[in-house]
Amino acid sequence: xxxxxxxxxxxxxxxxxxxxxxxxxxxxxxxxxxxxxxxxxxxxxxxxxxxxxxxxxxxxxxxxxxxxxxxxxxxxxxxxxxxxxxxxxxxxxxxxxxxxxxxxxxxxxxxxxxxxxxxxxxxxxxxxxxxxxxxxxxxxxxxxxxxxxxxxxxxxxxxxxxxxxxxxxxxxxxxxxxxxxxxxxxxxxxxxxxxxxxxxxxxxxxxxxxxxxxxxxxxxxxxxxxxxxxxxxxxxxxxxxxxxxxxxxxxxxxxxxxxxxxxxxxxxxxxxxxxxxxxxxxxxxxxxxxxxxxxxxxxxxxxxxxxxxxxxxxxxxxxxxxxxxxxxxxxxxxxxxxxxxxxxxxx
Numbered sequence: 001x002x003x004x005x006x007x008x009x010x011x012x013x014x015x016x017x018x019x020x021x022x023x024x025x026x027x028x029x030x031x032x033x034x035x036x037x038x039x040x041x042x043x044x045x046x047x048x049x050x051x052x053x054x055x056x057x058x059x060x061x062x063x064x065x066x067x068x069x070x071x072x073x074x075x076x077x078x079x080x081x082x083x084x085x086x087x088x089x090x091x092x093x094x095x096x097x098x099x100x101x102x103x104x105x106x107x108x109x110x111x112x113x114x115x116x117x118x119x120x121x122x123x124x125x126x127x128x129x130x131x132x133x134x135x136x137x138x139x140x141x142x143x144x145x146x147x148x149x150x151x152x153x154x155x156x157x158x159x160x161x162x163x164x165x166x167x168x169x170x171x172x173x174x175x176x177x178x179x180x181x182x183x184x185x186x187x188x189x190x191x192x193x194x195x196x197x198x199x200x201x202x203x204x205x206x207x208x209x210x211x212x213x214x215x216x217x218x219x220x221x222x223x224x225x226x227x228x229x230x231x232x233x234x235x236x237x238x239x240x241x242x243x244x245x246x247x248x249x250x251x252x253x254x255x256x257x258x259x260x261x262x263x264x265x266x267x268x269x270x271x272x273x274x275x276x277x278x279x280x281x282x283x284x285x286x287x288x289x290x291x292x293x294x295x296x297x298x299x300x301x302x303x304x305x306x307x308x309x310x311x312x313x314x315x316x317x318x319x320x321x322x323x324x325x326x327x328x329x330x331x332x333x334x335x336x337x338x339x340x341x342x343x344x345x346x347x
Contacts, residue, residue, distance in 0.1 A: 069139075150174065163175060264290075
């Protein structure tokens with residue numbers, strides 16, 4: 001079992017993760033509706049180019065191009081029988097880039113949601129989901145991943161299935177959820193509930209936190225709420241979107257500047273986050289700014305909600321209420337008032 005991530009955590013106060021994968025590939029020619037995961041086979045040079053770009057600006061962790069690499073997501077592209085081939089190829093590309101960097105770089109095998117809804121709400125049994133996650137996780141491990149990175153989850157049931165499947169490999173696991181619905185996940189899970197859930201898992205993930213979402217201010221607020229329920233020594237992760245997507249001149253753009261993402265990185269450190277990166281829209285330029293900000297930053301007191309709003313922008317009413325209640329939530333009658341989104345963006 002690789003211990004590269006734990007060694008770096010033992011030696012360093014913070015680690016810098018990479019930025020966007022899927023949205024970066026759109027800028028490199030990926031067509032809407034196509035599977036980024038197939039680029040591991042069809043355009044490996046473009047996949048390696050992005051890994052190398054993030055490593056060059058200071059990323060200590062690179063995620064494989066396998067967010068949609070489970071049999072359920074690949075089925076949408078008639079590639080469900082190529083899980084092992086695609087995930088192994090992706091991990092080998094990341095491993096080659098990491099090993100050629102001349103320093104310690106963690107290869108994290110990205111595992112995203114199945115796109116299905118699990119029982120009791122939906123039709124997918126947890127055992128079936130766990131088996132699919134295990135199939136993907138084994139391929140990532142075979143390709144050379146140091147850690148399995150379960151990301152953008154929204155339900156307790158799918159999170160448990162993903163962790164169960166991933167831990168069958170013996171590799172350490174990192175978990176992040178997306179708090180994109182009034183301070184909660186799309187399925188109603190609060191940041192504090194995530195911290196509590198992590199304590200119940202065996203083995204416990206080596207790190208956990210949030211990714212994607214609706215912008216830096218919302219994610220830092222979620223992390224603050226999560227930290228209220230975290231235990232001493234827990235390693236928190238923040239991997240925020242680079243602002244809100246906007247449709248400009250026929251393409252999707254993210255409004256967050258490198259300066260904003262640098263300030264986000266500083267606030268994350270002040271909030272106690274030890275693994276910091278970006279999600280949708282976060283380019284190597286943004287990550288470079290984050291690296292400079294973290295290198296010269298001495299953590300201060302935990303930011304207040306007012307600090308976050310002043311420096312990063314507004315947060316949702318639901319996230320504010322969670323903060324006012326120490327992350328424990330608002331009255332039951334007010335829950336679920338946020339707008340739900342039907343889809344999930346790729347990072």
